[in-house]
Amino acid sequence: MYLLYGLTFTVLVFGTILYLTRNSWLHLLSDLPGSSLYLRLPGSFSDDIEAGLSSSTFDLGANVDSGDSRAGLDDAAKTEILKIMKKRRIRFDEARRVYTEQRFSANGIGPDGRPRDPKFVSFS
Numbered sequence: 719m720y721l722l723y724g725l726t727f728t729v730l731v732f733g734t735i736l737y738l739t740r741n742s743w744l745h746l747l748s749d750l751p752g753s754s755l756y757l758r759l760p761g762s763f764s765d766d767i768e769a770g771l772s773s774s775t776f777d778l779g780a781n782v783d784s785g786d787s788r789a790g791l792d793d794a795a796k797t798e799i800l801k802i803m804k805k806r807r808i809r810f811d812e813a814r815r816v817y818t819e820q821r822f823s824a825n826g827i828g829p830d831g832r833p834r835d836p837k838f839v840s841f842s
Contacts, residue, residue, distance in 0.1 A: 745805065766791050771799065773811050 736743075763781040771791060772778040781788075795817065802813040819829050826834050 763788070763791075766796070769796075769800070770803070770810055771796060773809070775811055776814065 763778045763786055766772060767778050767782065778791075798820075799810070799813045799817050802808070802816050803810065806813070806816070808816075822829060822831070828834050832838070832840070
């Protein structure tokens with residue numbers, strides 16, 4: 719009987735500690751394979767602006783002002799950029815640069831925009 723009480727007390731204490739410190743370890747769960755924490759994506763350009771996916775160098779205000787009815791930016795890119803912003807704690811422009819460099823690297827393109835193909839020939 720005491721074993722059951724001790725186990726219940728231990729679980730309650732451990733659960734309380736995890737709950738109170740969740741801000742310091744919760745971001746680690748998104749790195750696990752197969753983990754799918756819900757991330758609501760903005761559905762229009764005005765929602766993209768509110769989510770922080772706009773800056774002075776990538777201004778979505780003109781789209782909103784002109785009444786653009788499209789669904790906003792690409793969902794896959796938004797998801798990755800928001801993850802980068804949250805994980806590295808950086809602003810939108812820097813996260814967009816990191817995302818673009820990752821896409822370049824995945825497609826065999828160097829950070830300077832030139833292909834890494836050894837057969838590539840360029841004339842200046």
